[in-house]
Amino acid sequence: MIAARRLAAAHLGVGVGAFGIAAFMALMQALSRANLDLPWRTARMYYLSVTAHGVLMALVFTTFFIMGLGVALTSSALNRPLRFPALGWTAFGVALLGTVGAAWAILWGKATVLYTFYPPLEAHPAFYIGLTLVVVGSWLWGGDLIATYRAWRREHPDTPVPLAVHGLLATIIVWFIATVGVAAEMLFQLIPWSLGLTERIDPMLARMLFWYFGHPLVYFWLLPAYVVWYTVLPRVAGGKLFSDSLGRMVFALFIILSTPVGFHHQFMDPGIPAEWKAFHAFNTAWILFPSFVTAFTVLASLEVAGRRRGATGLFDWLGKLPWGDPLVASVLLSMLLFAVGGFGGAINASFGMNSMVHNTAWIQGHFHLTVGSAVALTFMGTGYWLVPKLVNRQLELVLLARVQPYLWFVGMALFSFTNHVTGLQGMPRRVFDPGYLGAPAADQWRALTGISAFGGLLLFASAAFFLLVMLGTVLAGRRTESGPLELAEALEGPPAKRTVFDRFGPWVTVAVVMVLLAYAVPLVQHLQLVRFGSTGFKPY
Ligand code: HEM
Ligand SMILES: [Cu+2]
Numbered sequence: 001m002i003a004a005r006r007l008a009a010a011h012l013g014v015g016v017g018a019f020g021i022a023a024f025m026a027l028m029q030a031l032s033r034a035n036l037d038l039p040w041r042t043a044r045m046y047y048l049s050v051t052a053h054g055v056l057m058a059l060v061f062t063t064f065f066i067m068g069l070g071v072a073l074t075s076s077a078l079n080r081p082l083r084f085p086a087l088g089w090t091a092f093g094v095a096l097l098g099t100v101g102a103a104w105a106i107l108w109g110k111a112t113v114l115y116t117f118y119p120p121l122e123a124h125p126a127f128y129i130g131l132t133l134v135v136v137g138s139w140l141w142g143g144d145l146i147a148t149y150r151a152w153r154r155e156h157p158d159t160p161v162p163l164a165v166h167g168l169l170a171t172i173i174v175w176f177i178a179t180v181g182v183a184a185e186m187l188f189q190l191i192p193w194s195l196g197l198t199e200r201i202d203p204m205l206a207r208m209l210f211w212y213f214g215h216p217l218v219y220f221w222l223l224p225a226y227v228v229w230y231t232v233l234p235r236v237a238g239g240k241l242f243s244d245s246l247g248r249m250v251f252a253l254f255i256i257l258s259t260p261v262g263f264h265h266q267f268m269d270p271g272i273p274a275e276w277k278a279f280h281a282f283n284t285a286w287i288l289f290p291s292f293v294t295a296f297t298v299l300a301s302l303e304v305a306g307r308r309r310g311a312t313g314l315f316d317w318l319g320k321l322p323w324g325d326p327l328v329a330s331v332l333l334s335m336l337l338f339a340v341g342g343f344g345g346a347i348n349a350s351f352g353m354n355s356m357v358h359n360t361a362w363i364q365g366h367f368h369l370t371v372g373s374a375v376a377l378t379f380m381g382t383g384y385w386l387v388p389k390l391v392n393r394q395l396e397l398v399l400l401a402r403v404q405p406y407l408w409f410v411g412m413a414l415f416s417f418t419n420h421v422t423g424l425q426g427m428p429r430r431v432f433d434p435g436y437l438g439a440p441a442a443d444q445w446r447a448l449t450g451i452s453a454f455g456g457l458l459l460f461a462s463a464a465f466f467l468l469v470m471l472g473t474v475l476a477g478r479r480t481e482s483g484p485l486e487l488a489e490a491l492e493g494p495p496a497k498r499t500v501f502d503r504f505g506p507w508v509t510v511a512v513v514m515v516l517l518a519y520a521v522p523l524v525q526h527l528q529l530v531r532f533g534s535t536g537f538k539p540y
Pocket of ligand 2: 214215218264265
């Protein structure tokens with residue numbers, strides 16, 4: 001158990017380090033967007049920075065945090081060490097090696113391809129190989145957790161697995177299915193091409209494979225946050241989980257619905273027949289359902305907590321919640337931001353309205369509410385709860401930890417609101433030139449991008465608070481006895497027997513069928529086209 005905690009702490013350390021570098025990059029971008037004259041401001045620096053920020057935040061911080069959280073919660077909830085501790089460390093090492101390779105390529109200016117790495121933009125092979133190693137590391141991690149679960153299962157054939165582990169296993173399954181796409185893109189397209197073994201690459205195929213991976217990727221980020229909402233939040237807030245079985249259903253549904261939706265990122269792409277886009281849009285509408293159930297269950301659990309703390313009226317339970325606790329505040333505020341983000345997401349996913357917001361600042365407004373807040377702010381809150389237990393020290397700089405979520409909330413509200421508005425006015429994202437190549441509306445956008453940059457400053461300050469608290473805790477926190485990671489109990493008591501939601505086999509089968517339904521025909525059709533491909537471009 002101690003060993004698992006050390007492994008988890010190592011993962012969180014790398015994740016938080018990546019977060020710190022990425023937050024600094026973000027500050028430069030936000031200022032650059034507002035046309036502030038920074039001395040080092042060049043197009044090359046801008047794209048280097050946006051690539052570093054996107055990769056380190058969305059791919060490295062998230063993955064390492066999730067791996068660490070997975071190790072800590074699994075070994076604690078199942079009350080046993082990892083099945084293969086050495087494999088756990090190997091996974092960590094491989095992912096770290098990959099991160100170092102990719103980060104080197106980005107920071108040395110050899111990979112200004114943004115975190116979506118769409119060809120024909122071309123990066124140094126170290127970038128692609130590095131990211132592939134991160135995925136390979138995560139596969140080893142997932143395999144180890146599954147092996148740990150199986151060992152536990154052999155000893156407990158009829159007991160439902162604790163909900164936290166159920167959610168993590170669903171996360172791993174979603175991830176295994178999803179990464180088939182990006183692995184194919186890397187191994188068959190990007191790596192041979194960047195090594196010079198092939199001259200041309202098919203950008204349309206690459207986008208299809210990327211987004212096959214890219215949407216379930218967001219559920220790889222989100223499900224561990226949901227695990228925290230279901231199993232940690234109610235306990236810390238002083239309540240119980242309203243319904244364990246609803247939670248199990250939600251995670252099972254994500255297994256089947258996460259993947260067959262990728263074309264909703266490609267509504268504007270040529271070469272994909274409209275009926276397939278419509279099918280993916282239809283599936284996307286369904287995937288809102290488990291998130292609505294989550295909102296219901298988590299809010300009901302919070303009401304239970306508020307009532308146990310003495311609330312009697314219709315809504316006064318909200319005020320009774322411990323809003324000063326860093327974990328509770330982080331999660332509640334992340335949920336509020338997520339509610340707005342989810343609303344915007346429904347707009348993105350609507351075939352017609354997507355054309356209004358596609359590739360505009362709206363999109364960055366949207367995903368900073370979802371992955372940038374629902375996930376990242378929940379993870380920061382989780383850090384306040386988990387890291388002291390992993391290193392056996394008390395949380396340091398508690399005041400900063402209390403203020404930090406609110407600062408993030410205000411900063412993000414400003415940042416994201418302004419980006420949604422300028423996006424609707426047509427302001428493109430990922431553009432270096434603050435004059436937008438003479439776009440007539442550029443003057444109109446200036447005030448709003450200024451407010452957005454101010455929001456970015458607050459976000460950066462909030463990120464710095466988080467880093468200070470983490471550093472302070474690990475280096476100078478007062479030593480404590482090691483305690484258990486206590487998870488929420490269900491209101492109806494522990495689940496008595498395994499139901500269909502506890503058996504992963506059928507869900508995986510349905511998921512594979514859904515993937516084939518959604519992708520087999522368009523993929524085969526695409527491969528039958530005459531494909532010329534493109535040579536690579538390295539603009540910087
Ligand atoms: C410190 C707080 C943050 C600030 C101030 C910030 C700001 C920004 C800005 C200004 C951009 C560039 C938009 C453009 O010019 O196109 C950006 C892009 C992005 N951010 Fe953040 N961000 C923050 C936190 C996060 C977090 C926590 C995540 C995810 C975990 C995240 C994920 C991304 C991604 C994926 C991109 C897209 C990069 C691309 O277009 O390739 N950001 N952010
Ligand atoms: Cu999506």
